[in-house]
Amino acid sequence: MDERGEASDTGWARWGTAQAARELPDGARKLLAQVLDLTPPPPAVPLAEVALPDCELDEVVLDALRHAVGDEHVVTAAPARARRASGMSTPDLLRDRLGRPTLAPQAVIRPADHAEVVAVLDVCSARGVPVVPFGGGTSVVGGLTPAAARHVTVDLCRLDDVVSVDPVSRTATLQAGLPAPRAAQLLAAHGLTLGHVPQSYEYATIGGFAATRSSGQASAGYGRFDDMVTALTVATPRGTVRIGRAPASAAGPDLRQLFLGSEGTLGIITDVTVRVRPLPAQSHHEGWRFESFAAGLDAVRRLAQDGPRPTVLRLSDEIETMIGAAGSGRSDGGCLLIAGYEGADVHPTAEAAAGVLAAHGGVPLGAEAGQQWVRHRFDAPYLRDALLEAGAFAETLETAAYWSTLPQVYQRVRAALLDALPDGALVLGHVSHVYETGASLYFTVICSPGPDPIGRWHTAKAAAGDAIIAAGATITHHHGVGADHRQWYATEIGDVAVDLLRTVKRHLDPAGILNPGILVP
Amino acid sequence: MDERGEASDTGWARWGTAQAARELPDGARKLLAQVLDLTPPPPAVPLAEVALPDCELDEVVLDALRHAVGDEHVVTAAPARARRASGMSTPDLLRDRLGRPTLAPQAVIRPADHAEVVAVLDVCSARGVPVVPFGGGTSVVGGLTPAAARHVTVDLCRLDDVVSVDPVSRTATLQAGLPAPRAAQLLAAHGLTLGHVPQSYEYATIGGFAATRSSGQASAGYGRFDDMVTALTVATPRGTVRIGRAPASAAGPDLRQLFLGSEGTLGIITDVTVRVRPLPAQSHHEGWRFESFAAGLDAVRRLAQDGPRPTVLRLSDEIETMIGAAGSGRSDGGCLLIAGYEGADVHPTAEAAAGVLAAHGGVPLGAEAGQQWVRHRFDAPYLRDALLEAGAFAETLETAAYWSTLPQVYQRVRAALLDALPDGALVLGHVSHVYETGASLYFTVICSPGPDPIGRWHTAKAAAGDAIIAAGATITHHHGVGADHRQWYATEIGDVAVDLLRTVKRHLDPAGILNPGILVP
Structure with a gap:
């Protein structure tokens, strides 16, 4: 089967492949054992052993989907579905380790191109089948776990090519399912680079960067992903949107920015035109x-x-x-x-x-x-796996604020996390994305798992989210909203904007099939 | 009366004050006389002599508006209304010169602050009175001339202060009606500058920059106005929107970008927080x-x-x-x-x-x-006045495109203008805003006015707009859509996006009072 992961367990209950797993350095292990109550977990259930109920979609729906994308691209095997049931937050991994993924799709649909994405949306709209778009599956905010039963996952893995390169304008049009390392390789053949290197780089896709307004480790030099996008194509249940005829325009609101960050709730981004630069010498x-x-x-x-x-x-x-x-x-x-x-x-x-x-x-x-x-720039998620194996709980969260409030945001979020985890926690912080008017703040929390690690984390995470919003900062600088940040997002943008977003959603997705429960409060 | 212009004719049938008028250089005058058929127009009708029908609003409406903003800030005198009937396109000026402004408001309403703007919108929504927001009145795309009878103008001239300055974050919150030169003066007192210097600088306002996604002459260094905005407050008939807690965020779509460029059709922007920089040494x-x-x-x-x-x-x-x-x-x-x-x-x-x-x-x-x-950086609109006085017709239009298509866009637009003006026209061009992936193109057309200069220009302008869209460029880089670009704007963004924009408009402005006929196709 031509799918990522099913054979090798890549991305199942861990970040990346077992081969790429990192060891926890001895010094770190000793330090942790001094301050935390480590409880090593049982071994992870292998992907092949995960039991799921059979696909419950009507044959009529399955036939329509097969007609849209071809028989072999409507996959109902359990491993393919389990692997796409959630993203890569620590709670996601813990549930996967137990062999109990949150809410697996009924089927994985793999369209070949924009027209097939449109056809899949037509089928799902007409039949009321919820749709979760899937790129690299690296969401850490519950962006792949809809609040709806019997959904299908639309895996964009076959939209994985460079559509065109314009070396004079320094732009490239990339399909949404193109993995970041492959995009880098194909652009490098033209002497070009995107310069977008988030920590999820090894597994994330171009469409995921766009749908979540990703920001990379080199954002000080290359900007955020939303800065790079000059045009995009979106398949919506209402039809296709193609916007972006120039680097900048005063032709009305910048509607590109309505789809960037929409996390699959307003449509499926099928390609983006991005600014590229010469490979640095x-x-x-x-x-x-x-x-x-x-x-x-x-x-x-x-x-x-x-x-x-x-x-x-x-x-x-x-x-x-x-x-x-x-x-x-x-x-x-x-x-x-x-x-x-x-x-x-x-x-x-x-x-x-x-x-x-x-x-x-x-x-x-x-x-x-x-x-x-x-x-070691991509190590952190592998070290999280090592920490989980060693019996610790580790997770991250992040925000951004103006410079004048940043120190206070830092103190308040730290304090909220430490207060919520009174029996010992390490809270690590850094700034990794800077702007003229402010910066991001990124926190890594390492604590004892206790008997209910997920419940414990939800309490701490809620305290941190409350502190972020109370301090006037944004609930997320680059992880996105997903399901996990919805309540704070609603407070952040306010009632009028929430109603507006709901209206936009209802208009573009009248059947309510697109990533229900994600983003839109 | 504390209003700009009524006493001095500033901005009536010309750009700026009569005192600031520039003479056409002799060399240019001679050159023009050689190639064009100059037809000096009759003298402009002074503002004080413009006859308008009396205000026809119900006393009930006027009383409600007076209750909202105070008696003296509901102005129904003809000069105040005539002065705000249109912007500063050449057709606007030609109609003004004849003493026949296109469609004057019934009254000029001058709220003092955000709460009063909300109150005015409440009155106008409840009573179905169309509202045209007014800043500097410098639109050159018909942005102040609604497709609706019996409208009022909401002049933001009293929202003219700096709300706050954050020197650490290098941000400032500025009220929408603050004229650009006054903003510069107030920021300079803090050692700061906005760096936003469009050709309309002498008369334009902060809110107008935001509502039209303005771009200044120093955009290569300071960026576009929409780049500078980190937060904004918008009064809509549905309530107040305040968005922007950080320089950047992944919390959903960037809804700031839905209001920037909305040209008064989705709400009235009452303040913006902008990135500022130290005054250059x-x-x-x-x-x-x-x-x-x-x-x-x-x-x-x-x-x-x-x-x-x-x-x-x-x-x-x-x-x-x-x-x-x-x-x-x-x-x-x-x-x-x-x-x-x-x-x-x-x-x-x-x-x-x-x-x-x-x-x-x-x-x-x-x-x-x-x-x-x-x-001479602000001279061009004064020279247009001099050209009109000398008997020529002069107007401008602009676009933007990617670098690889820019030469073709330039040729096609020039050719379209020259074809449409077969009895002689000068078409001047320049690039004045550059990006990594492309640039703007700005055209100045000088031609014989003929017996119907406005009709003639509409034909030429339509040919240029068609050429811009056919060449894949944007219908406007910094002038905005207004009433004049609506048809091309609709083609540019496509049917699905047009319907989306209409839906957003209907949601935020259910009574359809906000700048009807502007922007939204």
């Missing part, structure tokens, strides 16, 4: 140490506001720095800052930025510290 | 000459894509360069490029950019050519 990363998170924040803000702007700019707080050092054997104390530079000639920029960092009290740690970050 | 502008528009475009694209990026970057085609030279007495031939630099220390950037421009065949014309552009 040079790449240089380096580490810096700051005495405190506050001192590091001042330096980061200075670079974000006045430049020179690195391509990658991230600052760990004291705890995250300490845990990272425990893993690597280093123990410099203070806060670690990573600055990365990509371009034709990065050294003038790196030198000028170094002057700013030094002037703000930064101590250079050199290129090896930067290379260490590069080598 | 240095400012330097210089001129360059290129052999051809094509050669200049290559150089401009190179700077836009690979940098260093000037703050101002514009390139005139051969005809615009020649006409400009005829005005100034210079006659270098080729194409004039203006590069401007603002910042703490602009010379390294200017030198590096000069290297790129020279490598692409540019010949430096020095700082005086740049200063000349700075001195």
Whole structure:
């Protein structure tokens, strides 16, 4: 079978393949055992052993879907359905480990192109079958688990090509199901890069980036994914939308921005035209140490506001720095800052930025510290697996705020998490996406699982969400809303905007089939 | 009376005040007389002499409006109404000159704050009174002339303050009716600047910039206005929307972008929070000459894509360069490029950019050519007045496209205009807003007025609009849609998006009172 994962368990109850699993460094393991009550879980149920009820869709529906995409692309086998039942949040993984995925689809539908996506939506609209679009399946906010029974998953894995490249305009049109590493490979053949490298890079897809307004580790240099999109094609139950004839326009509201971030609730994005750049001739990363998170924040803000702007700019707080050092054997104390530079000639920029960092009290740690970050840039979700195996609970959440409120948001969210986990928790923080007017804040929580780890986490996560909203920050900077953030999202945008979004949803999706229960409050 | 214009005729049948009027340079006048059939018009009817039917609103409605904003802020005097009957397109000015404004409001309502705007919308929704929001009145696309009888104008002139400044986050919250020069003055007191300097700068307002997705002459350095907005407050008939808690967010679609560019049809924007920057310590502008528009475009694209990026970057085609030279007495031939630099220390950037421009065949014309552009940067609409007085017809239109199609768009629009004006027309072109993936194109048309100048222009403008859409470009890069671009806008976004926009409009404005006939096809 031509599907990702069913044979190898890739992405089942863990991040990525078993072969790619990382070991928890000894130093980190010892430190954890000192502060947490570790409870190693039973072994994960293999994907092949997951039992699901048989597909309960009417044969009439299945026949119509087979007619739309071809018999072999309507898959009802249990492993394919179980693998697509949820995303990659820690609660998702814990449920998968027990062999009890939350709510598996009745079938996995694999259209070949935009026209087939339209045909699938027509069938599902007419028959009232809920539809969950699926790209890389890396959602950590419940974006793949609808509040509806008997849904099908529309897996975009066959929309996996580069449609066209315009080297003069520096744009490329990419199909939605194209995995990020494959997009990089195909663009590199033209000497081009997208520069979008989120932590989910190894498994995420172009359409997922668009549907969730993703932001990559190099966002300081390349911008957010929504900044890169100049045009998009969306299949909706009302028909096809194709918007974007120029880099910028004053022709009414920017309707591209209504579909970017719509998380599959308003339509299925089938391709996007994105700005691309020449592959950088040079790449240089380096580490810096700051005495405190506050001192590091001042330096980061200075670079974000006045430049020179690195391509990658991230600052760990004291705890995250300490845990990272425990893993690597280093123990410099203070806060670690990573600055990365990509371009034709990065050294003038790196030198000028170094002057700013030094002037703000930064101590250079050199290129090896930067290379260490590069080598491990995708490790965190693998380390989460290692933590779960070791008997800890680990999960992340994130937000963004203006610079003037950022320190307060940081303190309030930390305090809320620690209060909600009174028997011991490590709360690690960092800033990894910067703007002139503010930045993101990312938290990693490691705690004892207790007898009900998911329930415990929901309580802590709710406290953090409340703190984020009370502090005036956004409920998510780049993870998206999914099912998990809906209640705070509603507060964030307010009643009038919620009603507006519902109206837009009802208009484009009159049968209410698109990702019900996701995003729209 | 505390209103702009009624006493002095400012903005009546001309751009700005009579005192600020510019003379047409002799060289330009001679050149025009050689190629066009000039027909000087009769003198303009003074504003004070414009006769309008008395206000026909019910006393019940007027009383409710007076209750909402105070008696003295419901103005029914003819000059105040005539002055707000239209914007500043050439057809608008020609109708004004004849003393026959298109469709004057029944009254001018001047709310003091957001709550009063909400109250006015409540009255008008309940009574079915169409509402046209009014900022600087500088629309050149019919954005102030609704397709509805007996409307009122809501003039935001009293919402004219800086609400707050956050120097750490570098943001400022500005009321919608704040005129751009006053905003600049108030921000300068904090050492800050918005950097938004469109040609309408002297009269336009912050709310107008937001409602039309304005782009300024320094957009290469400061970005478009929609890039600058981090948060906004909108009064709608359904209630108040306040969106924007961070520089960026993945919390659903970016609903800010649904109100930016909505041209008063979905609500009245009452304030925006915008990114601001330190006042630049240095400012330097210089001129360059290129052999051809094509050669200049290559150089401009190179700077836009690979940098260093000037703050101002514009390139005139051969005809615009020649006409400009005829005005100034210079006659270098080729194409004039203006590069401007603002910042703490602009010379390294200017030198590096000069290297790129020279490598692409540019010949430096020095700082005086740049200063000349700075001195005359707001002149064009005054020169239009001078052209109209001299008996010519002059108007502008603009678009944007990707770099690879830009030369073709340029040729097709020029050809369409020249074909539609067969008895002689000058079509001047320039690029004044650049992006990595493309640029704007701006056209100035000067032709003989003939017996029916407005009808003649509509034919030519329609031909240009058709050419823009057929070439795949956007119908407007920064002027907006208004009433004039609606038909092409509908083609540009397509049927599904048009229906969506109508649905959004119906939801937020169920009585259909907000700028009827504007924007929404």
